[in-house]
Structure formats: C-alpha cells, structure tokens
Amino acid sequence: MSLTDRGRMARLRISPVPLQPLLPLFHRLNREHFSGALVCCGQPLTAVRWSDGRMSRTAGYYRRGPGVGEGRGSEIVLSRPVLEPLPQEATESTLCHEMIHAWVDLVQRRRESHGPLFRAQMAAINAAQSRFQVSVRHNYPIPVRPPRWVAVCASCQRRTPCRRRIRHAACRSCCNQHHGGRWHPSCLLHYEPAE
Numbered sequence: 001m002s003l004t005d006r007g008r009m010a011r012l013r014i015s016p017v018p019l020q021p022l023l024p025l026f027h028r029l030n031r032e033h034f035s036g037a038l039v040c041c042g043q044p045l046t047a048v049r050w051s052d053g054r055m056s057r058t059a060g061y062y063r064r065g066p067g068v069g070e071g072r073g074s075e076i077v078l079s080r081p082v083l084e085p086l087p088q089e090a091t092e093s094t095l096c097h098e099m100i101h102a103w104v105d106l107v108q109r110r111r112e113s114h115g116p117l118f119r120a121q122m123a124a125i126n127a128a129q130s131r132f133q134v135s136v137r138h139n140y141p142i143p144v145r146p147p148r149w150v151a152v153c154a155s156c157q158r159r160t161p162c163r164r165r166i167r168h169a170a171c172r173s174c175c176n177q178h179h180g181g182r183w184h185p186s187c188l189l190h191y192e193p194a195e
C-alpha cells in the first residue's frame, strides 16, 4: 500500500457523521446528577473532549495533573473509535462515569478510584433515571485492529499476519522441522506491510 493510500485509509476511518458535542451533555448531566457542582462561573471544572482516532483500549478516562487538559489541570477524554459505532447511551454512560471520577476528585477531594463514594454516586444516578446505566467497568466491545504486518519466512515462505515486528524472530515450524527446535538464521522472518 502506498503512503497516499494509507493516508486516504486513515481519513476514511474517520466517520463523516459528526460526533455528538460533549459539552452540552456534560452541562445537562452536571445539572441532573451533580447539583451543578462540576461547573463554576459557567465553566466546567475539568476539560472534556473526544480522543483522536487512536484511543481504542478503553471507552474513556479522567485524569488530573499539571499541563493536562490544555492547562486546565484535569480532563475527561472519551474514545472516539470505541463510542462512535455505539448508541448514544454509551456516550452518556461513559461521560457520566468519568464525571463521577471528576466529582470524587475535584469536588469531594477524595483519592479513590471506584471506591465507596464513587459507587454510592453511581447507584444514585442509576436509580434516578432509566435512560442509561453507569457501571464500574466500561463493558463495550473494543474494535479489533487489523494486523499491520505480514511475517514472511525466508525458508518456507509461509505468511502470517501479525501486529508488531519482532527483531530476529524466526519461523517456529521451520526451526522445529529442520533445526531441532533451535533458532536458526535461515528461518528468519521478514515483515511486509499488510494490505
């Protein structure tokens, strides 16, 4: 695949459907379930944003630290690749989960992750409405990334899709068959970009 093709693919993966803006949702959830405590002078206490297209291991996170959230000191990030294909309740539930973390941290000023304060607030929100449910874990299907490489054995020419390149890796079946199971340079794998 050429570099231009790859650039085109990367652009195509970004859905043309506009993502739901998070701030109005944040303000509504803040009013409905946090008594307005997560907003001060009209400004959210934490930055809120969608991830870029690469964050695919989790649906969302909250973090605090110097320089985080463009200097705001904390941020909530929701995963675009995980949440984009799912119904809007998933976005709402994930945002609400991360808002509970922000509330525990910035309003209650307690150091806990999914501790008693978090769980009590989560239970209260789940009991108060039936539009979405917040859970301790984000149980959403994580999109499977297609393997980026094909490993090709110099000896048997067998082609195996793989996610990462490993230096000096050799073909297991050739090493077993011809070299008593020991690594041998004649069975080194080389890598080609997957189609």
Ligand SMILES: [Zn+2]
Pocket: 097, 101, 113, 114, 136
């Ligand atoms: Zn959490």
Ligand SMILES: [Zn+2]
Pocket: 153, 154, 155, 156, 157, 158, 171, 172, 173, 174, 175, 187
């Ligand atoms: Zn081989």
